[in-house]
Structure formats: C-alpha cells, structure tokens
Amino acid sequence: MSRSIDLAVVPGDGIGQEVVAQGLKVLTAVLPQDVKLETKEYDLGAKRWHRTGETLPDAELEALKNHDAILLGAIGDPSVPSGVLERGLLLKLRFAFDHFINLRPSRLFPNTATPLAIRDEQRGAIDFVVVREGTEGPYTGNGGSLRTGTPAEVATEVSVNTAYGVERVVRDAFERADARPRKKLTLVHKNNVLVYAGHLWKNIFDKVAQEYPDVTTDYLHVDAATIFFVTQPERFDVIVTDNLFGDILTDLAAAVTGGIGLAASGNINPTGAFPSMFEPVHGSAPDIAGTGKADPTATILSVALLLRHLGYDAEAARIEDAVSADLAERDGTFRTTDQIGDALAVRVAS
Numbered sequence: 001m002s003r004s005i006d007l008a009v010v011p012g013d014g015i016g017q018e019v020v021a022q023g024l025k026v027l028t029a030v031l032p033q034d035v036k037l038e039t040k041e042y043d044l045g046a047k048r049w050h051r052t053g054e055t056l057p058d059a060e061l062e063a064l065k066n067h068d069a070i071l072l073g074a075i076g077d078p079s080v081p082s083g084v085l086e087r088g089l090l091l092k093l094r095f096a097f098d099h100f101i102n103l104r105p106s107r108l109f110p111n112t113a114t115p116l117a118i119r120d121e122q123r124g125a126i127d128f129v130v131v132r133e134g135t136e137g138p139y140t141g142n143g144g145s146l147r148t149g150t151p152a153e154v155a156t157e158v159s160v161n162t163a164y165g166v167e168r169v170v171r172d173a174f175e176r177a178d179a180r181p182r183k184k185l186t187l188v189h190k191n192n193v194l195v196y197a198g199h200l201w202k203n204i205f206d207k208v209a210q211e212y213p214d215v216t217t218d219y220l221h222v223d224a225a226t227i228f229f230v231t232q233p234e235r236f237d238v239i240v241t242d243n244l245f246g247d248i249l250t251d252l253a254a255a256v257t258g259g260i261g262l263a264a265s266g267n268i269n270p271t272g273a274f275p276s277m278f279e280p281v282h283g284s285a286p287d288i289a290g291t292g293k294a295d296p297t298a299t300i301l302s303v304a305l306l307l308r309h310l311g312y313d314a315e316a317a318r319i320e321d322a323v324s325a326d327l328a329e330r331d332g333t334f335r336t337t338d339q340i341g342d343a344l345a346v347r348v349a350s
C-alpha cells in the first residue's frame with residue numbers, strides 16, 4: 001500500500017469551500033504519521049466560469065489525472081445557466097475518467113432525524129449501499145429533437161446499455177456484497193416494461209451470480225424498490241442499478257436516512273486507471289453559504305470512502321465510527337461547521 005496520498009482538492013462553490021476544509025482537517029488528523037499527504041487545490045466552478053468563461057480546460061483535466069484521488073466540495077450557483085457546469089465540468093470529468101461506479105452508502109446513524117416511523121433496533125439495521133452505474137443509461141447524450149418547438153415535436157433520449165458496461169458494474173457490486181457481512185445483492189430495474197435493457201441486466205446479473213455462491217441475490221422492479229426503501233429499508237444490503245434509477249433511489253435513500261447533510265458519495269473507477277472522485281451528495285447550498293450552518297459530515301464521510309478506495313480501511317472505519325459516536329452523544333444543541341469538524345478531528349486522532 002502506498003504510504004503517501006497525492007490529493008486533488010476542488011472546493012468549488014458556496015458551502016463547498018467550508019465543508020472541504022473540515023474534510024481535510026479530519027483527513028489530516030486520521031492519517032498515521034508516516035503517511036505523507038500532499039494536496040493541490042484546483043479553482044473550478046462558478047467563480048472561475050464568471051471570470052474566464054472556462055469550466056474544465058483540457059490542461060487541468062490532464063493535471064487532475066496525475067493525482068491519487070479527487071475531493072470535491074460542490075459545484076454550482078444560480079448565477080450560472082443550468083447545465084453549463086453540470087455538462088462542462090461534472091459530467092466531463094465523469095466520462096473522461098470513466099467513473100462507472102457511483103457509490104452511495106446509506107446508514108441510519110444514532111440521533112438523526114428520519115421521516116420513517118421506526119423502532120430503535122431497526123436503526124442499526126438500516127445500512128445499505130447503492131452501486132449506481134455511472135456512464136451509460138439515459139446519460140450518454142444519445143437522442144435528439146425533431147420538429148423542435150412545434151406541436152409535432154418528437155424528443156428521444158436513448159438509454160444505452162452495453163454488455164461490457166453492465167457486466168463491469170454488476171461484477172463490482174458482487175465484489176462489494178461478498179465483502180460485507182450480510183452478503184446480499186439486490187438488482188433493481190424495470191424489466192417487465194424496459195424489456196431489452198432489463199433483460200440484458202438480469203441475464204448478466206444471473207450469469208455473474210454463479211461465481212458468487214455466498215452472495216444471496218434478489219430482484220426488484222424500481223417502483224417496488226421505492227416502496228421498500230420507505231417501508232422496509234432494513235431489507236437492503238447492496239443494491240445495483242442503472243444510472244437513472246440509481247439517481248432517483250439514492251436521493252430517496254438520503255432523505256430516509258438522515259438527510260442531505262450526511263450523504264456521502266464516490267464516483268469511482270475501480271481499475272485505478274484514473275483517479276476517483278469523492279463528494280457530498282448535496283450541492284453548494286448558496287442559501288446558507290458563509291453562515292457556518294453547513295453540516296460537513298457528508299464531506300467527512302466522503303473522505304472515509306476515499307480512504308477505503310485507496311486501501312486505508314482502518315482509517316476509513318475510524319472516521320465512520322467517530323461520526324456514529326459523535327451523533328450518539330449529541331445533545332441536540334446547534335454546532336457550527338467548524339465545531340463539527342473539530343469534534344470529529346479530535347475523535348479520529350485519539
């Protein structure tokens with residue numbers, strides 16, 4: 001295992017700056033003395049676009065390739081037209097670095113608000129991870145509009161599903177399920193209606209399942225899955241699903257397990273050919289930027305995912321345990337962004 005981490009840091013916009021500072025604080029505190037941490041900050045996002053008109057120039061894309069991983073705060077501001085930063089920066093990066101795994105864990109921590117009516121013993125059992133495909137489905141930009149703007153307009157948005165793309169995400173999900181204590185993997189799709197894509201997914205899932213006899217498998221249509229996310233979230237362990245279903249399900253998962261201030265994510269290329277990128281699920285939250293109200297926990301938990309991806313499993317677990325212990329002892333009084341970061345940095349260091 002490498003004993004140095006060369007990290008690209010993209011604080012981005014709004015609360016991105018504030019939460020990334022706390023993520024780095026906890027990262028520095030958790031790393032053993034002999035691990036050398038180097039960071040390089042990249043100025044990308046709304047301010048840069050206003051100043052120069054650039055989103056992600058090729059020279060910076062090239063430079064980013066040389067790091068071990070990327071930590072991102074949040075990108076976006078209402079002053080930038082919708083789609084400019086999403087397509088020009090976030091999706092550009094995802095496709096260039098072939099981030100075919102979008103990983104989003106959901107765990108119901110102690111003392112966190114949930115809209116679910118649950119018993120205490122269920123709380124510990126709500127602990128699942130969604131493995132969302134990141135480069136295919138309806139996100140490839142394959143489609144178009146005919147007779148645009150007329151009453152006869154026809155728009156298509158083609159969902160692209162390749163055997164190669166589906167097999168690699170399904171294999172990754174089986175690996176992750178096999179490494180967890182419960183070893184359960186649920187495929188979510190809609191193969192009763194989306195028959196071509198759905199059967200490709202189901203057939204590959206069933207084929208790969210043969211190689212993982214210890215993993216219990218299950219299949220759910222996406223509409224049924226949304227019901228179970230609310231009524232029986234404890235039934236899930238690892239879920240694998242397509243890009244669009246995964247987008248919707250993971251927001252629902254964040255909502256039922258304590259909200260946006262706690263939801264971490266990773267855009268991962270497990271081959272290691274390109275750096276993977278870790279970021280909180282939430283956006284730049286301009287409404288609370290600069291007020292000290294932003295909860296940095298989602299970013300700190302994203303740092304844990306980053307560490308696990310780089311092979312620092314013990315340090316990742318220390319961060320997750322610190323978050324859990326910290327929330328368990330919380331008396332409900334308000335804490336600022338800094339105070340939460342400080343408290344977690346102290347816990348992981350001890």
Ligand code: ATP
Binds near residue numbers: 295
């Ligand atoms: P984007 O389009 O960038 O995803 P969004 O419109 O989904 O942005 P967010 O920036 O995620 O919006 O914020 C949604 C709401 O949640 C806002 O009211 C914001 O203040 C709140 N919020 C987001 N992140 C946090 C956080 N870390 N701590 C506390 N509140 C947050």
Ligand code: MG
Binds near residue numbers: 283
């Ligand atoms: Mg959002």
